[in-house]
Amino acid sequence: SVEKLIFEKGAPGRRTATLSALDVPAEPVENLLPGALLREQPAPLPEVSEIEVVRHYTHLSQRNFGVDTGFYPLGSCTMKYNPKINEDMAGLPGFAHIHPLQPDTTVQGALQLIYELEQYLAEISGMNRVTLQPSAGAHGELTGLMLIKAYHQSRGEGERHLVLIPDNAHGTNPASATLAGYKAVEIKTDASTGGVDMDHLRTLLASYAPQIAAIMLTNPNTLGLFDANIVEIARLVHEAGGQLYYDGANANAVLGITRPGDMGFDVVHFNLHKTCSTPHGGGGPGAGPIGVNAHLVPFLPGPLPARNSKGEYYWADAGPQSIGKVRANKGNFGVLVRAYTYIRSNGPDGLRHVSESAILNANYLKHELASDYEIAYPLTCQHEFVATAQRQKDESGVTATDVAKRLLDFGMYAPTVYFPLIVHEAMMIEPTETETRETLDAFVGAMRQIAEESRSDPEVVKTAPHTTVIGRLDQALAARKPNLRWTPGQETTH
Amino acid sequence: SVEKLIFEKGAPGRRTATLSALDVPAEPVENLLPGALLREQPAPLPEVSEIEVVRHYTHLSQRNFGVDTGFYPLGSCTMKYNPKINEDMAGLPGFAHIHPLQPDTTVQGALQLIYELEQYLAEISGMNRVTLQPSAGAHGELTGLMLIKAYHQSRGEGERHLVLIPDNAHGTNPASATLAGYKAVEIKTDASTGGVDMDHLRTLLASYAPQIAAIMLTNPNTLGLFDANIVEIARLVHEAGGQLYYDGANANAVLGITRPGDMGFDVVHFNLHKTCSTPHGGGGPGAGPIGVNAHLVPFLPGPLPARNSKGEYYWADAGPQSIGKVRANKGNFGVLVRAYTYIRSNGPDGLRHVSESAILNANYLKHELASDYEIAYPLTCQHEFVATAQRQKDESGVTATDVAKRLLDFGMYAPTVYFPLIVHEAMMIEPTETETRETLDAFVGAMRQIAEESRSDPEVVKTAPHTTVIGRLDQALAARKPNLRWTPGQETTH
């Protein structure tokens, strides 16, 4: 079924009354603004009544799948349950309705929350200090690399310009390196352990040591495997003069078990919208705080929250070596309130229980699926693992995409597919800790049925989904003839 | 599809953490309560985690149709749009979180709202005074009849025990009469005007005048027709010593156009959940304030809001003739806040526009449907009208129920069917003022298609609905072997 666009609804003159009446004496507009600067054409926004707005966006919401709808095993995305209390706390007027430029004395509660959240994240990551400024994971990556750059420059090592990145890394890593003015160098994955190929690493270090700015790793990595060589890797990279950057997208596996700081990392980012349960909102907002070791603290973006001897909080300017700001204002505060709430609700034991349960759920799924699907690296995984549709593809031409689409018919979201790039027909599965055994079993049941269908009736899989509001969409057409906005006269086809 | 019951979900020991920790010294329970008074078996409530609760009730909501979902032409129910601002205002902590027994000085805002809402409703109905105590329309009816009873008794006319009620009246009317210790007497409908059969009324009055306590009418009536004889009816009934009760379920037709008080009524109830846009919540809560003429004021239930010369509000005890209370506390305050918001948002011109638009929409639908369906009384209607499936039934055996079920397939709710009882295969249609012309036209389109299907392919109508989560349900089985609660071991069938 199709829902018309809001632009195709309504009628001239219809409206939703939103504005208050003018209560001051009015001057003719032409006395206030020069004619040449006035808008010629009114913005052709929709003309719709309130009930139309309400039904339209209610319908759109009903055409969208969320964690509240069902299982969302999207690998590396940590689609855990988003507690409702988080929303309520972020919505408190004292948090939701404050201006970023209010005097510090009028926002003591907000400052306290930010101050304490920094401390919590420092403890969780094992780092010295944290900035909450970055807006998302990729933003954190870039900020972290900027700090590394400033650090190297401060030591007269500005020539370091290479960043080592595993071939299974999240796609943002090399892009962030580029944006930081660096060049990404790929490290191979060890085919037996799924970790960094140590020989390749040693070779790269031997060849490029003086040019190496940093290595970016996530641990466990995107195969869901914990790299047991991490301490040795850290030693080698540090020895070569490089810094270690920890991509925190997979941090849901390590809470209270181990810490990036203890592994030897110098910079760590968090995806609060993954690890700390803040909702992803259909693509954002997130928050990507970064923690750093002491030697990087002078370079942090400012301002930073501080507390004086009287217990009053205030914003302290960053020092002269600060890289500056990476965004306006102080970070995604609304997201930070939710993350703070989450950490306080779990406490230290609860956070460890989160990671242990995430690991258990992932291993349970891996164990159950192994009979019907290839597991890319059949080792003990952490919070996620990569299965593949290789067997199905070989046997009947059913691809990872087909399996993903068919899963939608079971009222479940699909895994991340075709990632990491090094695994063919990859299906990256992360159940998270907030799923019940029944849900996991239902997923296993669906996956087994799809495997069976792939053998007995592959067409049903290849033409899936069958129960969704719309069938498979023509992606090629979308890219070939991009239509990125509605224009008058354009009509939706039903 | 079937959604399991919450009792069939979860597992022993699972839970949603809701309660705070005990922070006072505890005493053993046996020191506080005698053993004989303790519960033997724990209540076998579900044991479910938070994500299970969230998904379960999210799913249930998705299996429910509301005004926000689509058109809801349920006759006599006035399913108009429920403004979101109403919800927000009722949710303000100063309204939502106050205790009914707080001292008046601590609830001045609530008292002011109640005081002013009474005045507004008195003005809208043309009555002298209003009580906001009744919880719903039927409760208002009963309260109104109690006032009438008290009034007659105070005049030494306690022997009056008959209540005249038209044969097209809302079903609550005779039940309310019975509950008030009265006996209902049916008045016939005039087949040509659709109004009260004046001859029959005169006959009844002539026979029973000294026994007549009251007449209950709605105007416009359930056929959507305004009874032009209303002034004469009032004169006749008053002459006989009876009181006139106005059933306000259809008040959405008269706002700012005419008033029950001006028509000659003595008591009026409002359904705030109909006329004043407060949501119906799947069956309630509503609110059924009643307005009365001066001679009935002494009998009103108390307490009543009052205001002193300093502008302070307080609860004044009702006088010695008061019938007492009809419920605990002061009426459905949360509903009253919404109704107050609605009245203030519309103002006098807006309210008249509401009724005029409701009348226009109803007549428009009647006009459009007349080609395919019989109209019970093909006269100018007010806010609703009654069409019938008689032609369809005669031609192909398609009944009003079938038409109603088939409408569900078009993403619309069904009209009220088989009511009023005096019309065969009745479909009582009330579009309300908050529907767009496009929606009305879509409804007409669906109804015409159904009429066409009834001729060409009646089976598709008789077996509808086809697109809903479940098909027609076995009502007879439900009544024959009532299953009103889940018991362990009982399973839902899929």
Added chain:
Amino acid sequence: MSYVPNTPEEQQAMLEHMGLSSIEDLLQPVPENIRLQQPLNLPSALTEPDLKRLLTRMAQKNKSLDTTISFLGAGTYDHTIPSVVSHLQRRSEFVTSYTPYQPEVSQGMLQAIYEFQTMVSQITGMDIANASLYDGSTAVVEAALMALGPGGKGEIVISAGVDPQYRRVLHTYAFARGFSVKEVPTVNGVTSLPDLDAAVGPATAAVIIQQPNFFGCVEDVQAIEPLAHKGKTLFVTAITEPASLGILAPPGEYNVDLAVGELMSFGNPMSYGAPALGFIASKQKFMRLLPGRLVGQTIEEGGQKQTGYVLTLQTREQHIRRDRATSNICTNQSLLAVGATIFLATLGKQGFRELAELCLQKAHYAFRQITALPGFEAAFKGPFFDEFVIKTPVAASKLQQHFERANIIGGYPLGESYPGMDDHMLFCVTEVRTKEDIDYLVKVLQEVQA
């Protein structure tokens, strides 16, 4: 601000489409002499922002429980509302739906109500329950009317330990319906057994008590039951504080026929006392006499015979029975029932017991602290749950002034409902009160005394 979508131009076009020229043409059925000749005398329309400003200011004139500490109970209880409850209850598909007359598109509400009926049965220990009633007071009335039957005549015996408001409501209905009400006094805070015994006679249709009663005292229901069941009498228990059911014997465990009461405090905002959530639960044998709506489980007529839910036994309802009606309830409190259902799902089996224990312990802590103050005495000796009566050294009206200065809301001054108890106050302590709150109350009382 108007919610009418069609513009004047569109409305004109619709009129013309019908061959009419103005809306006036459609109003002609309304006789001229009763037409309003001028606009209603109401304040002018307000825009949304202006309206919000107005109502926000009005709301701020109330002292909300968020900004004060309250020890008021007396029929309306402050229990925690988990965040999930309001998020789910406020889903617009629940909020904006009507009574589920078309079950195929109303399965959500129907199933939620079926779950509500089940949970009410579970917590009361009764066989079955209905879909809700207006509030606890009218639930008492409905029980009385059920017991009285279609004739509506006879006698109801009710303990003076039942909420005074409930009793007032019962008297109002008694006046209209024409039955009589006999009140049994309390002694030492509980229903007087000899008086009860004497009150129940051949005309008695029902005996109604409250557990715990209005004084917070736990009635000796085991001793009351045989007295209440003399003859054909129905034994009715009212529950105003449902948290007590987590630890006290539920009506189903002491042979109650009809259990009624109030569940608003489970998951719904207090909202100045209403909308409330009345319930009625009964033994199986009274099923076809129950007032109000009932949801039943059934299966599809055809197809896969899937399980579904419908409104059922509707022949009991007023619109069919007319003269034989024992109830006229139609609109009920569905949305609040959904709230209570979700609330109970979050509490669960364990949590329901824990809620009761928290209330019990906190109330007894407060009781010990207060009665340790000189001049403040326990009014009654018997066991209580989370409410208790204190005899105070000064009149309650005097206490109120202290509370006001201390920015707290104290207990309920019993003198308002019980003559001669002007120096008695009913305190309620639920799980939402912290030790800090209680200690503050004690400190305030101590100052009264000094």
Added chain:
Amino acid sequence: MSYVPNTPEEQQAMLEHMGLSSIEDLLQPVPENIRLQQPLNLPSALTEPDLKRLLTRMAQKNKSLDTTISFLGAGTYDHTIPSVVSHLQRRSEFVTSYTPYQPEVSQGMLQAIYEFQTMVSQITGMDIANASLYDGSTAVVEAALMALGPGGKGEIVISAGVDPQYRRVLHTYAFARGFSVKEVPTVNGVTSLPDLDAAVGPATAAVIIQQPNFFGCVEDVQAIEPLAHKGKTLFVTAITEPASLGILAPPGEYNVDLAVGELMSFGNPMSYGAPALGFIASKQKFMRLLPGRLVGQTIEEGGQKQTGYVLTLQTREQHIRRDRATSNICTNQSLLAVGATIFLATLGKQGFRELAELCLQKAHYAFRQITALPGFEAAFKGPFFDEFVIKTPVAASKLQQHFERANIIGGYPLGESYPGMDDHMLFCVTEVRTKEDIDYLVKVLQEVQA
């Protein structure tokens, strides 16, 4: 409080099902020497009610805009949020969804974003727009990076009239990416045209101005445009106060190449300044260079060829382009985009203009009243929208004390960002301020003066 549903017993059963005995077995890949030996040093877990109490108290330590009157703008604007916006935006299907990778079950979010892209195009008068960026400051950076291209080298010319925070962010990125930034001073509150003319050279990739600029002054964009378009330079305009677009010429009407800015104030709570809602809109020809996500309309592959929406042109994105990436944005601000979309739908064509007029009139009323006070002078002479700079008789720090005593939040003290402007304050007056509010501000200022 834990959100893990499975109980320890269930977890044990799952382990045993796998032939394991304890969770420890699954942790063995983590070397012992980096295992945490003690629990994290964090406060203990709190239950939901306790946590609510804690955070409610913390929030109450902030002076929210609900309880004060504020004249702060300076990049973050207080506009009304209609009730429908939050009701719809908070629908959990929107809130709890991920980036819509599976379009068949994500049509709601995809269509909403497509509508957002359209509305951004409509209000800016540009051809196309993307699905959102972090905030206005990073949107300026993205525009600069687009202009610079894959090499990332070259020069950006930016007016000192652009928000100082935005310029700081641009400098940070310039340091990392290795491009240079040249700032053009303002004269009389607007960009100095001679200085701009002199600044633009062959290495200039983009000229960036803000309209209205940080001082609230309306730039003479017609005069700036030819200077900004010398050579291959891209002309970029930043919009921080989108309400201005209802009445001021939008970028599309003065030949802008890239329009960027901030839309948080449309439908989203201020939330201490973020999450914000950056946008970028462009001429059609830059489509394949746009950073961030894009939603496109397409049709079904088979079946009825129904219209649907997908993420498209993803090859532009960072995860493919790696070394040639000009952006690394991945997570964006979708939920805020939904809020802005619904907000603009409620405003509509007429309302969008009216919003601008309300702001314009109220700000000018305030300006007239304030400048009528002795000692308070207009800092600049040019036209403005809803913000203006006042030269005050005392230092801004002194003013703050007055505001605090009067329980209002004044304007932005410009000295914090512009040296030498310690006695200048930037006032913002949007449609949410009433005449009463403004008159109160004037009264407070009058007292300062006295």
